[in-house]
Amino acid sequence: MRIDAADLLSSLPRSVAIIDPDMVYIDVSDAFLDMTGRTREELVGSPVFEMFPPGAAEAAPSGNLVRDSFRRVFATAKPDRLDTYYYPIAGAADGLLERRWWRADNRPILRHGRVVAVLHDVEDVTADVIARRDRDIRDRLIESLSAVGTWEFRPQEGSIVASAALAEMFGLEGQAAEGPAEPFLDRIHPEDLPSLTAAFEAKADAPIGAPVDIDFRVVMPEGGERWLACRSELVRSEPRASVTFVGVSLDITDAKNREATLTETIAERDRLLEQKEVLLGEVNHRIKNSLQIVSSILKLDANQARDDRMQGRLRAAASRVQAVASVHELIYRAGQVDTVEFGEYLGDLCRAMEDSLPLEIALIHNSIPLRVSTDRAISLALLVNELVANSVAHAFRDKKDGTIAVKAAVRDERLELSVSDDGDGKPVTPTHRGLGTRIIAAMVSQLEAELQQFPGARGGHVVHLSMPIGS
Numbered sequence: 001m002r003i004d005a006a007d008l009l010s011s012l013p014r015s016v017a018i019i020d021p022d023m024v025y026i027d028v029s030d031a032f033l034d035m036t037g038r039t040r041e042e043l044v045g046s047p048v049f050e051m052f053p054p055g056a057a058e059a060a061p062s063g064n065l066v067r068d069s070f071r072r073v074f075a076t077a078k079p080d081r082l083d084t085y086y087y088p089i090a091g092a093a094d095g096l097l098e099r100r101w102w103r104a105d106n107r108p109i110l111r112h113g114r115v116v117a118v119l120h121d122v123e124d125v126t127a128d129v130i131a132r133r134d135r136d137i138r139d140r141l142i143e144s145l146s147a148v149g150t151w152e153f154r155p156q157e158g159s160i161v162a163s164a165a166l167a168e169m170f171g172l173e174g175q176a177a178e179g180p181a182e183p184f185l186d187r188i189h190p191e192d193l194p195s196l197t198a199a200f201e202a203k204a205d206a207p208i209g210a211p212v213d214i215d216f217r218v219v220m221p222e223g224g225e226r227w228l229a230c231r232s233e234l235v236r237s238e239p240r241a242s243v244t245f246v247g248v249s250l251d252i253t254d255a256k257n258r259e260a261t262l263t264e265t266i267a268e269r270d271r272l273l274e275q276k277e278v279l280l281g282e283v284n285h286r287i288k289n290s291l292q293i294v295s296s297i298l299k300l301d302a303n304q305a306r307d308d309r310m311q312g313r314l315r316a317a318a319s320r321v322q323a324v325a326s327v328h329e330l331i332y333r334a335g336q337v338d339t340v341e342f343g344e345y346l347g348d349l350c351r352a353m354e355d356s357l358p359l360e361i362a363l364i365h366n367s368i369p370l371r372v373s374t375d376r377a378i379s380l381a382l383l384v385n386e387l388v389a390n391s392v393a394h395a396f397r398d399k400k401d402g403t404i405a406v407k408a409a410v411r412d413e414r415l416e417l418s419v420s421d422d423g424d425g426k427p428v429t430p431t432h433r434g435l436g437t438r439i440i441a442a443m444v445s446q447l448e449a450e451l452q453q454f455p456g457a458r459g460g461h462v463v464h465l466s467m468p469i470g471s
Contacts, residue, residue, distance in 0.1 A: 395423025
């Protein structure tokens with residue numbers, strides 16, 4: 001059975017055309033028709049460069065390249081290859097130029113030793129060219145704008161494809177862009193290499209897209225170190241194919257150095273703050289001891305004073321000094337110098353004052369969980385001391401026994417403090433503005449408090465203060 005040459009050409013899987021010496025199509029394969037979007041009737045018998053004129057000025061050189069290649073084959077009877085070239089063609093439907101890149105082999109068809117036609121074997125490589133161009137653009141932008149090293153690592157093969165930027169990061173300038181990974185691995189810090197290797201091995205059977213993100217050190221030829229941040233994803237062409245990790249690396253040495261400096265600075269700051277706390281605690285301890293000595297001296301003087309008025313004043317002074325000393329004692333015990341626990345402080349203060357009260361008068365108090373600043377604690381200590389002293393001095397003139405209650409509560413972000421007694425029920429109405437009265441007024445103003453006085457529900461007298469908790 002004889003096979004028709006036209007049928008054979010038509011069925012070829014490649015895009016081929018036969019061109020005569022006048023640059024006219026003699027015949028084309030079906031694949032060529034599919035690639036160009038034309039019919040056999042349109043092409044066969046038509047001049048090549050009328051059917052596909054270069055069109056845009058930028059394509060004219062490529063048109064000349066194809067024409068010159070045909071002429072060389074007819075003149076020399078030798079094959080002529082055209083590597084990738086740009087040649088747009090008009091779409092069959094709308095006539096608009098489509099951007100196309102091609103690769104062609106032009107071979108002579110001989111009859112009796114003379115070239116009678118050219119076999120034009122052409123391949124549309126537009127997709128490959130665009131993909132390569134996009135990758136080149138991406139790589140150039142990454143390297144020029146971000147100084148990012150790109151790479152493909154195949155751990156099972158021990159090979160790597162590295163960009164020039166990555167080679168520079170490893171101190172391997174001028175090394176081959178593709179080859180064994182050993183030169184790169186040898187530069188990784190010995191303490192970091194096991195964790196890096198384990199990170200890649202752990203993802204060997206992971207699904208496509210599994211990330212490997214790790215930071216590591218690189219030992220440079222001159223002995224210095226660089227920190228690199230590695231960010232990558234796993235890819236594989238087939239489910240059981242060897243894995244490839246595609247990733248980028250960024251030199252983060254400066255950031256790591258800043259982080260180390262910041263860590264050292266914070267550690268030094270913490271050390272100094274701890275030292276400051278210790279020193280301030282010792283200072284408060286010594287202040288407390290000094291104030292207690294002063295308080296004791298005042299009490300001794302009070303005991304030896306023959307004048308009742310002088311004795312009262314000395315005892316009141318001793319009580320005030322002791323009130324301030326109690327705050328410094330609490331600061332020292334708690335180990336904090338900026339704030340004190342108000343409930344604990346109030347209990348200590350009341351117990352200290354109770355020791356100086358007549359045996360027949362009881363001093364009771366409650367406790368609440370609240371921290372106040374050291375300054376406010378000292379002001380509160382003096383204020384409570386003066387109010388209790390006033391109750392002792394004025395509420396029990398005609399009554400020798402009774403109770404003084406110091407109560408605290410927090411309501412609506414305010415501290416509510418009251419000092420009440422079950423004495424004679426007479427308010428404190430001094431005929432002159434004494435030291436105690438002036439201290440109370442000063443502390444009320446300093447604490448931004450509101451002071452009220454009224455009779456107690458069961459007799460006696462109540463002094464109530466409301467103040468912002470403050471800081």
